Amino acid sequence: MVTLTPKANSLQLFHLARITHKYQFRSIETWALNALTKCYTRPIPAPSFDEADVPTLLQITELAALCEQRELLDSAITRWKRLLGEGKDIALALSVSERLNLRGLLGLSYYSMMLKGRDYWESDHLLTRSQRIRLLSGHYNLSRLWERLPNEPPMLTHSTRCTGGSTVRCNQAWGALWKSILDMGKQVLLLQYADVPGKMMLAESLIKALVGGEIPTQGILDGIPWCKENALVVTSSKVKEIQDSLAEYFSDVA
Numbered sequence: 001m002v003t004l005t006p007k008a009n010s011l012q013l014f015h016l017a018r019i020t021h022k023y024q025f026r027s028i029e030t031w032a033l034n035a036l037t038k039c040y041t042r043p044i045p046a047p048s049f050d051e052a053d054v055p056t057l058l059q060i061t062e063l064a065a066l067c068e069q070r071e072l073l074d075s076a077i078t079r080w081k082r083l084l085g086e087g088k089d090i091a092l093a094l095s096v097s098e099r100l101n102l103r104g105l106l107g108l109s110y111y112s113m114m115l116k117g118r119d120y121w122e123s124d125h126l127l128t129r130s131q132r133i134r135l136l137s138g139h140y141n142l143s144r145l146w147e148r149l150p151n152e153p154p155m156l157t158h159s160t161r162c163t164g165g166s167t168v169r170c171n172q173a174w175g176a177l178w179k180s181i182l183d184m185g186k187q188v189l190l191l192q193y194a195d196v197p198g199k200m201m202l203a204e205s206l207i208k209a210l211v212g213g214e215i216p217t218q219g220i221l222d223g224i225p226w227c228k229e230n231a232l233v234v235t236s237s238k239v240k241e242i243q244d245s246l247a248e249y250f251s252d253v254a
Contacts, residue, residue, distance in 0.1 A: 010036060010039045010040070010054045010055060011054055011055055013032050013035050013036040013039065014036060014054075014055040014059065014060070014063060016028070016032040017029055017032040017033050017036055017063060017067065018063060018066075020032060021066065021067050029067065033067055033069045033072065036060075036063075036072065037069060037071050037072040037075070040060065040072065040075050040076075041071065041072075041075050057076060057079055057080065057083075058092065058096060060072065060076045061073065061076040061077070061080070061096055061100065061102075062096070062100070064076055065100045065102070073102075077102065077104070077105050080093045080096075080097075080105055080109075081105070081108060084108055084109060084112045087112070087116075090109060090112050090113045090116070091113065091124050091126035091127055092126065093105060093108075093109040093112075094106070094109035094110060094113060094127075094131065095126065097109050098131075103247050104244065104247075106247045106250075107243075107244075107245070107246025107247035107248070107249075107250065108243075108246060110134065110135060110138055110246065110247065110249075110250040111138070111197060111246050111250075113127075113135060114135050114138055114139055114142075114194065114250075115192060115195060118135075118136075121135055130252060133252045134250040134251065134252050135250065137249075137250060137251055137252055138194075138249045138250035138251075139194045141249040141250075141251075142194040142195075142196045142249050143193055143194045145196050145242075145249070146193065146194065146196050146199065149182055149196070149200075150178070150179045150182040150183060151179065153174055153175045153178035153179070154178075154234040154235065154237065154238045155234065156170065156171060156174045156224075156227055156230055156231060156234055157227075157230045157233070157234065158170060158226070158227050158230065159226035159227050159230065161226040162224075162226040162227050169223060170223065170224050170226075170227055172223070173222075173223020173224050174223070174224055174227070174231060176223070177207075177220060177221070177223070177224065177231070178235075180220070181203045181206050181207060182199070182203055184202075184203075184206065196242060197239070197242055197243055197246070200235075200238065200239045200242055201239055203235060203239075204232075204235050204236055204239050207231060207232050207235050208232055210228075211228045211229060211231070211232050
């Protein structure tokens with residue numbers, strides 16, 4: 001069928017899905033959404049969202065959220081994230097994710113806008129006053145988080161070989177290692193002070209390189225000989241935790 005090939009008219013599928021959703025023609029709606037999803041998740045060749053004869057990324061996102069089509073919505077969010085990585089359409093991504101309550105995209109949109117700096121926020125006419133307040137709040141909250149993090153190492157899961165009194169020494173060594181790694185982030189001038197996700201990804205890369213022997217350890221891992229792989233695991237989990245909860249930091253509630 002043409003609808004399941006690169007020649008599919010995605011704009012027609014989009015309109016069909018919308019109207020059948022409105023009038024509750026469920027079977028046709030499901031068919032149209034599935035065809036549209038296949039059209040936009042096809043690896044190569046795949047249509048671009050900014051071509052004249054296809055729905056815009058905004059339209060696709062709204063339709064996927066309206067019809068609760070998870071696969072199509074995930075594909076749209078991936079494209080939004082790609083745009084954010086390129087520094088494009090940040091205010092638009094922020095607006096649509098706020099309106100549709102797309103928490104993961106919302107946090108990343110605020111974070112991307114925060115890194116642009118206050119002068120940029122003030123000049124962007126698409127941003128509302130309350131969004132600018134949340135950006136200020138996010139900058140403050142993430143700065144405070146960065147002040148606390150070096151002294152709050154994530155709980156280390158110990159190896160079965162790390163028992164008795166050695167777990168206490170291991171925890172102490174892990175705390176010292178965590179603090180020293182995060183303190184390195186303060187010396188990276190290319191990263192803004194409130195760029196906690198960026199600094200945490202740097203910390204994760206350093207610990208991964210140390211554990212993998214890619215850089216000289218100089219005895220820094222001697223205190224956690226059996227648990228160094230677990231140190232990398234909990235660091236990666238901490239990075240994901242911060243990334244997943246970004247939206248919570250951009251709140252105008254004190």
